């Protein structure tokens with residue numbers, strides 16, 4: 275029996291899974307890297323040996339070797355804007371993932387590790403619906419400052435998989451119906467999905483509501499003053515806004531469950547911040563519905579926060595006048611990665627070529 279190895283690196287852990295070619299998830303684990311094992315590196319790519327060794331040792335623990343696999347698929351990554359789909363990790367894609375030309379993100383390591391391991395086994399490596407896919411329409415890109423365009427960074431992998439799943443389960447038409455999807459994890463991606471395409475999105479790193487650890491959209495003058503305060507290097511300021519803001523900065527935790535406990539215990543400040551997060555998510559959903567001229571089959575809430583009864587009822591109270599709210603809590607990125615690779619292995623799709631698909 276031959277298997278597909280799936281690799282999904284996050285900031286402190288690496289999710290791994292092994293699927294049989296019959297689509298059975300034989301093993302699925304989260305490798306938690308020891309505290310300190312990933313820190314102390316200037317660049318995420320320097321974490322490569324630690325993560326690769328941890329994955330190899332996990333594979334050995336299952337009694338398997340590289341020769342047991344027919345393909346390896348990794349979550350990738352921030353590369354140049356490309357259309358969605360399953361990509362063969364060739365040399366050009368590998369070097370853009372490795373050099374982090376656009377910006378660094380742990381998910382870049384998915385494609386890199388997949389390629390290195392696949393090369394040594396003489397098989398192919400793939401990435402599927404990476405975070406830098408770009409399906410934004412031309413209107414959505416325009417800003418009031420020529421030279422600065424809105425761009426697309428989003429949880430494409432989970433969003434596409436979730437829309438496919440809701441369509442299967444509810445009998446909606448993936449290519450014909452419109453949806454608003456809000457992926458609410460550590461980062462948020464909220465936007466209209468038309469004919470299966472995410473045609474606008476807040477950009478999980480740079481805009482939208484305040485998030486568990488990201489600032490979201492901020493008043494411009496405040497950001498400019500911060501940038502010129504002399505307190506931060508560029509990289510440091512970006513890290514502050516994208517990893518150390520949001521709930522974490524206001525309340526000392528990025529864990530919504532802890533925030534809800536604080537609210538239960540009567541913490542009024544926690545309630546203000548958490549409710550503000552919900553209010554801004556609801557407004558972003560409303561904006562996405564307007565982009566669809568109100569023709570919305572369903573509003574889909576997914577990601578870790580879709581487990582929260584508090585947050586989903588708050589959001590529903592704001593937006594269910596638009597369309598029914600469907601909850602798909604958590605994410606199923608490992609299966610989505612496997613299925614993207616399987617569509618190629620089964621000959622249903624031809625793997626995309628990175629350089630041919632670069633949009634800009």
Ligand SMILES: Nc1ncnc2c1ncn2[C@@H]1O[C@H](COP(=O)(O)OP(=O)(O)O)[C@@H](O)[C@H]1O
Pocket residue numbers: 458459460461486528529530531532577578579581582583604605
């Ligand atoms: N059962 C739950 N109830 C409320 N919030 C949850 C639950 N599970 C996860 N979350 C929250 O979702 C956020 C992270 O979502 P998740 O999708 O796990 O993130 P990541 O993007 O890191 O995979 C955190 O704020 C976490 O506390």
Ligand SMILES: CCCC(=O)OP(=O)(O)O
Pocket residue numbers: 284379405427428429459460461462478479
């Ligand atoms: C940068 C867009 C995707 C994203 O935010 O991923 P994570 O939530 O995994 O950081």
